[in-house]
Amino acid sequence: MTRRRNPFPGVTRAPDRHGKVRWRFRRKGFSCYLPGAYASAEFRAAYEAAQLEAKTPTPIARWPHGSLGWLITHYLASPRHAQKAPSTRKTLRAELDWLRHTKDEGGADAGDLPVASFRGRHVEALMDKKDGPAAQNRVRKNMSLLFNYAIRLELIAANPVRATDRVKHKSDGYHTWTDAEIARFLKRHDSGTQARLALLLALNTGAARQDLAKLGWQNVKGGRITYKRGKTGVEADLPILPELAEELAKVPRTQMLFLPTQAGAARTPAGFGGWFKAKAVQANVTADSANIHGLRKAGATRLAEHGATEWEIASFLAHEDTKQAAVYVRKANRAKLGTSALARLGGAKSEHNLSNPGEGLGKSDAKRKE
The missing domain is CATH 1.10.443.10 (Intergrase catalytic core)
Known part of the structure; x- marks a missing residue:
């Protein structure tokens, strides 16, 4: 009897400890869990994203257990990461790769540092390696995500990011078309x-x-x-x-x-x-x-x-x-409240409600131009 070919190479059935059926993708050292029912649209989209991630060239490194690099590798292979949208996963993976390969003051990769040794000052030092408040806050957000995950793994008891502050800046984000x-x-x-x-x-x-x-x-x-x-x-x-x-x-x-x-x-x-x-x-x-x-x-x-x-x-x-x-x-x-507020002034009969009218707005100006 001919064995049916797996329509999703690299995917295997992986029941969790509660007996719930889950699907794991593995290829060339990369692995992750796929969300959704088998062969569903959500499953297929995640499978395509996982294939792309597996092909992404990443420096091969063996991170010490409990280090930031180990934590990032563990997180990227987790169901929590797999459930994110493919575009979000791709962006986050690139940002976390930057984080674990960024050099500390001693010239070592930040990924080699033990998670338990991180303090607020270490988080701020990594934030300072980015230009601009938006990018710095992004580093802070990603590290908070990682340390919350580390708490779930019982590597640490508290999130050191809480000892830091967001960099204040005013921005409306992307320009709104006029x-x-x-x-x-x-x-x-x-x-x-x-x-x-x-x-x-x-x-x-x-x-x-x-x-x-x-x-x-x-x-x-x-x-x-x-x-x-x-x-x-x-x-x-x-x-x-x-x-x-x-x-x-x-x-x-x-x-x-x-x-x-x-x-x-x-x-x-x-x-x-x-x-x-x-x-x-x-x-x-x-x-x-x-x-x-x-x-x-x-x-x-x-x-x-x-x-x-x-x-x-x-x-x-x-x-x-x-x-x-x-x-x-x-x-x-x-905007509506500003308009209605000034409409109250415009509807008033008293002339002093319009202080210093612009050129050509006053009655006396009209008479002079006649």
Whole structure:
């Protein structure tokens, strides 16, 4: 009898101590657990990501048990890491690789240091090796994640990151596209072009670049567009507005992907981002501003300014909670309150309510110009 070939090479059945069936991927020294039911969409996505991670060249090192390098290796092979979105796993792996190979003051790899020896000053020293508050805070966040994991493994009793502070800085993150930038883009890229469709898809669906690259007619039914966000796993279900419907009507039904490469293949997230940035620069949108995430923010801002609730905006962005949506609502409400506050002054009859009116605003100015 012919033995059936494993459709997922490297995957083996691995029941845990409670008898729950889990699936482990192993290849060339790399291993991780795969989330979801066997052969499910979630399982397949994680399997593809694991294959890529296994191929990623990483310096071979044997970290001492209980060291930071050992902890990172252990964490990257854990179910906790495997359950993250593929894009998050890829980014985090690169950041943790940097962490364990960064040199300390004595010239040794930080990965060789015992986890139990870390104190707040050691965390701050590693933070200082990065330029800019955002990057420094990212190091702090990653180390907190690792030390919390070390507590679960009973390597340490307390998280030394708690003895440090975040680097304070004011930033709104990615630039939010303005109405003027959107108008310039639409003027530069005519109806029927992939560039125009990409902008309208991002603006009207709130999809991230990794999700936009996979959208196609399989996501459209009954005048609605549905997809599961790759990063959060949350499903979005949105009506197709007229401006988007007009562009989708120009895409042949035989073409499954809305925004394929010239060869008809799906773009990678990074490839999609680079392609879209080039199209935005053609429309005189600066390279620093030309990103898909800024269009997601513009779409959410537009909803907030029209009175959408926090959960409505969270549904649009396919977020699991309303934490980020609340930011858009608060910002929109501040603008509305500022307008209504000044409207009270504008509606007052007393002339002294308008102190120092600008040139041409006062009655006496009008008389002089006559």
